[in-house]
Each structure stands twice: as structure tokens, then as C-alpha cells.
Amino acid sequence: MPGPVMREQLAKIHIALKDLAIDDDAYRALLTTQFQVKSAKDLNAQQANTLLDHFRRSGWHPKSRTRKPAASRDFIRSDRPQHRMIAGMWHELGYALPGLHARCKKQFGVSRLEWLLDHDSLHILITDLEARLKRRGLR
Numbered sequence: 001m002p003g004p005v006m007r008e009q010l011a012k013i014h015i016a017l018k019d020l021a022i023d024d025d026a027y028r029a030l031l032t033t034q035f036q037v038k039s040a041k042d043l044n045a046q047q048a049n050t051l052l053d054h055f056r057r058s059g060w061h062p063k064s065r066t067r068k069p070a071a072s073r074d075f076i077r078s079d080r081p082q083h084r085m086i087a088g089m090w091h092e093l094g095y096a097l098p099g100l101h102a103r104c105k106k107q108f109g110v111s112r113l114e115w116l117l118d119h120d121s122l123h124i125l126i127t128d129l130e131a132r133l134k135r136r137g138l139r
Contacts (some may be wrong), residue, residue: 010040013048016052034051037049076114078114086125089126089133103125
């Protein structure tokens, strides 16, 4: 026997009602005629899925969640290959980008990697990251 309707299903039902602009009287009539219940809370999980399928056939398309990918925050805006190389190694080590900026601030006195332009400083950073990767067996 199917279990009770899940919260996620109830939320989807109510979103579909809003998106399809179904008034309360028509919705209650649908519940009564199709499922012999007065409220969506009284549906079981299988009935809730059937109702959601009905809404989909009626033209409802659930919107996907819009989440920013985690990597979107870990983005270096630089044309310099050394910056991209450093960011790639930093990411390969599993570190978060704010930590790289903090290291640049502490070690070299610049707030962001992109602002680190001195060749010698870039070389120091690359050499250190390569050594860390080698110690971890990643290179």
C-alpha cells in the first residue's frame, strides 16, 4: 500500500496549481472526482504522482532549481597563463579560491591573485604548489 503524500509532492501540487492558474473550486472538484478526497493532504504518494502527471499533461512544466555552480565563485579573470595555472593547481589541491587570495595578501601584499604581476612572485607560488602536488602524489 502506498505511503502518505510527501511534503515535496504537496509543494509541487500547489506550485502547479499556481502556474496553471487553477481556481480552488476546480481543484477541489478534481480531487473529489478523481481521488475521492477533499484535500491534497489526504492523497497517498501514488495518487499525488498521478495528480502531478495530470498537471504535466495539462501543460505544467516544473521549473528546475536555479543554483549557481560551485565553480562559478572559483573563477580567475586573467589572461595571464601563470594565473590560470596557479588557480588550476590550487583547485587540484582541493583548496577554495578565497584561500588563494588570502595567501597572496599575506605573502605578497596583494589582495587578489589577478593583481600579482611580479614574475618572481608568480614563480615562487607555482614552485610551492608544484611541490605540494608532488608530495600528495597528484603529479
